[in-house]
Amino acid sequence: MSFTPETRVSLDRFWSTIEASAKIGTGRPGGLSRLSLTDSDREMRDLFVNWCKDAGLAVEIDELGSIFARREGTDPELPPIYIGSHLDTQINGGRFDGIAGVLAGLELVRCLNDLGHVTRRPIVVVDWTNEEGARFSPPMVASGCFVGKYERDWVYALEADDGPRFGDELERIGYKGAMPCKAGDIDAYFELHIEQGPILDAEKRQVGVVTGGYPSHGVRVRFEGETAHTGPTPMDLRHNALIAGARFLTAVDDIGWDFAVGDGKATGSRLAAWPNKPGILSDTAQCIADVRHPDPITARVMAEKMRRAAHAAAAMAGCRAVFEDEWSWGGDIFDAELISGIRDEAVRQGWNWRDIQSQAGHDAYHMALHCPTAMIFTPCKGGITHNNNESCEPEDFEAGLNMLLHAVVKRADR
Numbered sequence: 001m002s003f004t005p006e007t008r009v010s011l012d013r014f015w016s017t018i019e020a021s022a023k024i025g026t027g028r029p030g031g032l033s034r035l036s037l038t039d040s041d042r043e044m045r046d047l048f049v050n051w052c053k054d055a056g057l058a059v060e061i062d063e064l065g066s067i068f069a070r071r072e073g074t075d076p077e078l079p080p081i082y083i084g085s086h087l088d089t090q091i092n093g094g095r096f097d098g099i100a101g102v103l104a105g106l107e108l109v110r111c112l113n114d115l116g117h118v119t120r121r122p123i124v125v126v127d128w129t130n131e132e133g134a135r136f137s138p139p140m141v142a143s144g145c146f147v148g149k150y151e152r153d154w155v156y157a158l159e160a161d162d163g164p165r166f167g168d169e170l171e172r173i174g175y176k177g178a179m180p181c182k183a184g185d186i187d188a189y190f191e192l193h194i195e196q197g198p199i200l201d202a203e204k205r206q207v208g209v210v211t212g213g214y215p216s217h218g219v220r221v222r223f224e225g226e227t228a229h230t231g232p233t234p235m236d237l238r239h240n241a242l243i244a245g246a247r248f249l250t251a252v253d254d255i256g257w258d259f260a261v262g263d264g265k266a267t268g269s270r271l272a273a274w275p276n277k278p279g280i281l282s283d284t285a286q287c288i289a290d291v292r293h294p295d296p297i298t299a300r301v302m303a304e305k306m307r308r309a310a311h312a313a314a315a316m317a318g319c320r321a322v323f324e325d326e327w328s329w330g331g332d333i334f335d336a337e338l339i340s341g342i343r344d345e346a347v348r349q350g351w352n353w354r355d356i357q358s359q360a361g362h363d364a365y366h367m368a369l370h371c372p373t374a375m376i377f378t379p380c381k382g383g384i385t386h387n388n389n390e391s392c393e394p395e396d397f398e399a400g401l402n403m404l405l406h407a408v409v410k411r412a413d414r
Contacts, residue, residue, distance in 0.1 A: 003117040003409060005348070009401045010114075014107040015394045020047065021087070021103070022095045031388025032095055036088040036130040037065070037169035044087050045175060048102065048127060055110055057125065061177025063152055064142040065129040065170045068179070071109045073122040073412065079187040081119075081412045082371075083108065083404070084126030084363060090134050094390020096194045096380065100397065102127050104192040108405050119412035121187055128363045129170075135160045137220060137270075137288060138327050143363035145181045147370040152181055161272070188338060188411050189367040192376045192404050194392060196360045198383030207399035208356035208377035209342050213330035213365060214265075217303035218290035220326075221248065221310045225319040227275065227283045237318075238281060242273040244317035245285035251309035252289040255302055264293040264302060265359070286324070294357060296331055303328075329365040330358075338374035338407070345406045351399040374407075376400045 024044045025034030034040045045067060052059050052069035060068045070080065085101025105125035112119070128146075133139025136158040144150045156167030170176040195201075200208050225241035249268030256266030270288035287310075291302035307323075314321035346353035356377055367373045378400040381391040 001115045003115050009107050009111045009405055011394050011398055014103060017103045021099050028092055028388035032089040032093045033091050034089040035091060035135040037173055041088055042173035051106055055113060060179045061175055062179040063177060063181040064145055064155055065175040066142045067127040069125045071123045073119050075120050076122055078121045079185040080122035080124045081187055081408055082124045082126055082189040084128055085191050085193060086128045086131030088130060088132050090132050090386045092388055094385055094387060096390055096392050097385055098131055100194060101192045104401055104404055108408060111405060119409060121412040123412055131363055136166050138325060139361055140363050140366055143366040146183050147366050149366060183370045186371040189371055189373040190404060190408055191362060191364040192400050193362060194380040195377040196385040199356060200379035201381055201383060205354050206351045207346060207353045207403060209339060209353060210358050210375035210377055211339060211355050212332040212334055213358040214292040214294050215296040215299035215330040216290055216292035217299060217328045220324045221287045222322045222324050223285040223314055223319045225283045228281045230279050230281060239318040240281040241285040241319050242282035244313045244319040245271045245287045247313035247316055248287055248310050251313060252306055255291060255305050259293060259302055266291040329361055333368040334374050335372035338372050342374055342376060342403055342407045345403040349402060376404055
């Protein structure tokens, strides 16, 4: 057998890995709660590593726990092709978000193994640590560190709500590797992902060619106040951080509605206060919020409004706003040549496709800062995601998997 234009992946085999993953770290019915660096994350990592070794891949773990499974090429000195995503999930996550992209890379190399086809360039399948940011904020820290956006020790010091630090948990589960978290020479990076939006499903499209991402800006803000009794403390002497946080998040939501006509979105996703008890005002509150818009200038305007809203909310509550972290991603960051190659495969293979923008964050955003990068979107029912009702059928992945296979092999064999 040989690799031909008609070669296709094994959809059944790919689906069997999805089903095996869905048994690890179960959450609400039908979903997953496999947070980064938990015991269930370790169990999934172990299974993935075993699958990779069974497929003849050489596995390395970097300092932040990301897993790199390498299939050697006929010319191992050439820069490799990377294919990746993540195996961690949201606290109420689905079975496909991120997971499908990692297991797509595994299926691709299994397919090549079946044919005995060795590409000219090496192929590396990657599971990035902590893409979701559900346990350790911000999201995508491992891929960000990999390309130099974050310092390793800063990531190690991140604290989870349940207490442990990132570095300690990484060591506890046995995935604190020796490989430096530093990108070398990479020829290209590909990531397959469910759309996480309703467009492909609504239009009955089989696949989306991702042209870029909505410019997005996020913040983590701490409001500092002072504890006091809720009964006798006069209103003008209160410094209630909980109220400052609440005012900030409602202001962020208002920003989203102000720009909704142009498909702008603003989200207050977290409010954690202390003591957060009856009878006492809270002296600290931490908020996480973000804004995004397809137009980069408008997105920056929304971000500035969000920052000003934090200071205004603090002033109204007699508190102080401290910006603990800020991040941005998105824009026209993906490689035109890779995008064109993926489109060519969509046309050649006869799939019902369309160009589409990503509205969520992905590790591909960080990788695009370092090497040519592209993404492929597959449909999901109703666009429901970060929810245990996230739903896909095997046929939803057929077009994306086979386009990925041929686009990667063409790139790797050149």
